[in-house]
C-alpha cells in the first residue's frame with residue numbers, strides 16, 4: 219500500500235521538508251508575523267557597480283547567491299525514496315513548495331502592488347500573460363497574477379480528485395500535467411520576485427529563504443522533468459550559480 223500524502227507529510231521531521239518547515243515556520247502563522255517584524259525595517263539600496271562599472275544584478279552577486287538556509291546536499295533530498303510512490307512524493311514536495319512560496323509572497327504584498335508592478339514582469343522585456351479558461355489572453359498586474367496562481371493552485375491541492383489524500387483514492391492520469399502547470403506558474407512568481415523585488419527580499423532578510431526555495435524547486439523539477447529548460451531560461455545564470463555553489 220502506498221503511503222498517502224498526509225502520511226508523508228507527517229514524516230517530514232527526518233528530511234529536507236522538515237528542515238524547510240522549521241526554518242520557514244508554519245505557513246498559516248508566519249506571513250503576518252514576518253510582515254509585521256519587517257514592516258519597520260529601513261529600506262536600503264544595495265545596487266553596486268562591478269569592476270567594469272556596470273550594474274550587476276543583485277541576486278547574482280556572490281554574497282547573495284551563497285546565502286542558503288543550510289549546506290546539505292539538496293539533491294539527495296529530492297530523490298524518490300525506496301517504497302514511496304512517485305506521485306505521492308511529487309505531491310508532497312509540490313505542496314511544500316507552494317506553502318513556502320506563499321510565505322515569501324505574503325511578505326511582499328506591501329511592495330508588490332498594482333502601482334509598483336502593473337504587469338507580471340519576469341526579466342528584461344519579459345511579461346507573463348494569463349490565459350483564461352476561455353482561452354482569452356490577459357495582462358493582469360503582478361499582484362493579481364500571483365493571487366490567481368495561488369488561488370488556482372490551492373484549489374487543485376484541496377481537490378481530492380486531483381491531489382488525493384484519502385486511502386483508496388487514486389491519482390488521476392492528468393496529475394503530472396497539473397503539477398507541470400503549477401511549476402510553470404511557480405517559476406513565473408519566483409522570476410518576478412528575483413527581478414522586481416530582490417531589494418525587498420534583502421531588506422526582509424529573506425535571501426536565504428528565497429535561494430533555498432528556488433534551489434529546491436530547480437532540483438526537484440530536474441529530477442522529475444517537470445519544467446523544460448527553456449521555461450527556466452530567464453534565470454539560467456542564477457540557476458547555474460545556485461547549483462554550482464552548493
Ligand SMILES: [Zn+2]
Nearest residue numbers: 330335360414
Ligand atoms: Zn511585484
